[in-house]
Amino acid sequence: MSWDRSSMRAAEPIWRHQPVPPRQNPVPDPLASMASAARPLRYGRGRMIYAADSPARYLYRVVSGAAARFLLRSDGRRQIIDLLLPGDVFGFGAGGKHRFNAAAIVDGTSITGYPRARVNALAAADPRIAAAVNEAMAAAAARLHDLIVILGHTTAEEKVGAFLLHLAGRLSGGSADVIILPFTREDIADYLALSVETVSRSLTLLRRRGAIRLVGSRHVKILNRAVIAGGDDDREAVDNLRIPACSGRD
Amino acid sequence: MSWDRSSMRAAEPIWRHQPVPPRQNPVPDPLASMASAARPLRYGRGRMIYAADSPARYLYRVVSGAAARFLLRSDGRRQIIDLLLPGDVFGFGAGGKHRFNAAAIVDGTSITGYPRARVNALAAADPRIAAAVNEAMAAAAARLHDLIVILGHTTAEEKVGAFLLHLAGRLSGGSADVIILPFTREDIADYLALSVETVSRSLTLLRRRGAIRLVGSRHVKILNRAVIAGGDDDREAVDNLRIPACSGRD
DNA sequence: CGCCCTTTTGATTCCGGTCAATTCCTGTGG
């Protein structure tokens, strides 16, 4: 098995302290009330944040940059389970352990860490904090739902299109039409369970159809959402939920 | 768009009351302490439990049978987001609404419903109940993780194999080697984002390889887990996490 | 028995992975 593909850097002490500049990119922080326990962190691209099966001692929140939870298959392939953007909270483990690995995927990603024990204590005392943690868990589940829906598409072009629309909704808060991709094609491929080449092909396909506009390779402008969705938006599908005649016994 | 494929029955009042026989299949119930608020329900195959975008007024727990959360694509395809087996809790919405549809997929599925307001009140009063709800949410997230990992496989045979191993771990509590599939090939196909034919082909492939044994079409015996996994177990991958030379600057 | 649903199997087409080569982009050093 070779490792050249995902080119992870060497394992390191989980915490990597470096002086942190004042926060740019102010994202609303549901965990702000625990600022006293917060611990600022900064990672270079590919730096491990935690490893699978390690004790889940901290909760994390992305401040800027991007990170990913992922697993490594025995064939060397990396699968990204969860793409973490500014504002996202992650690191809820299962049974006190992390199920997957986590690493930064862009240089200079800054993350805030909250000691788990502290979080639990504060949540037990203050129901508002408990609610905030709950909300963060719900948001994490929503990300997983979104990925499952994206992976459920049949063709690569649909997957990439759905991914772009998904990103447009998450980056820049609302549903802006301009996306600055902070990560590589390989990251996208590992997220969508496609090969890098297919991701690239799908993007040029979408460009040729007039669905998107590519400026450089990291700058995507959405031109025609209908074409991107290929008529396959799940909201439409839900609207179409007029169920025809009962086919079975009733 | 045609609807013959998933053959859902007509929309109905969400609640369908029918006399409920004494519970078979006693699964440990983390929400047992709320028995006073529990509401027993029973559904035929294909019966809707709730619709997407409907208010999330209840939390549900499968007692016996099986259900699924799913979405309907505009091409008529159904995608199952979450497969619900005895013991599974579902119906945590997002923002007070359900994001997906839910329906029973086997006849006579019995489910317990807990009024959401009641759950919240009890959780606020008793931290043990809050913890139980939290645990149920974590279990739901784990199911989503599992599905994402399954969908991340490249070939259909790997997907089906991973699905069988996943099922073996969830049915019958432990990791028994005999699986009684309570659902159709079509349900499996909609869960794995494959066609029915491919699911069937993959199963016969696995059988011919000596990985499984098929008795009838609903009875699967796992003979050789290594062959099924195809050397693609994520636990192995994690063990292989010895990261080679740093490729980047350090 | 006979109907309908489920499952399996076959033939064909198309899509995505793989291998391979070229181009693009960025940062470095002469």
Next chain:
DNA sequence: CCACAGGAATTGACCGGAATCAAAAGGGCG
């Protein structure tokens, strides 16, 4: 300032695998 190097991205050729269309076999229930 330009040349160079290395990684990132695109494009092409080829092949294997999954969807699709089609048909047949199995199974449960009236």
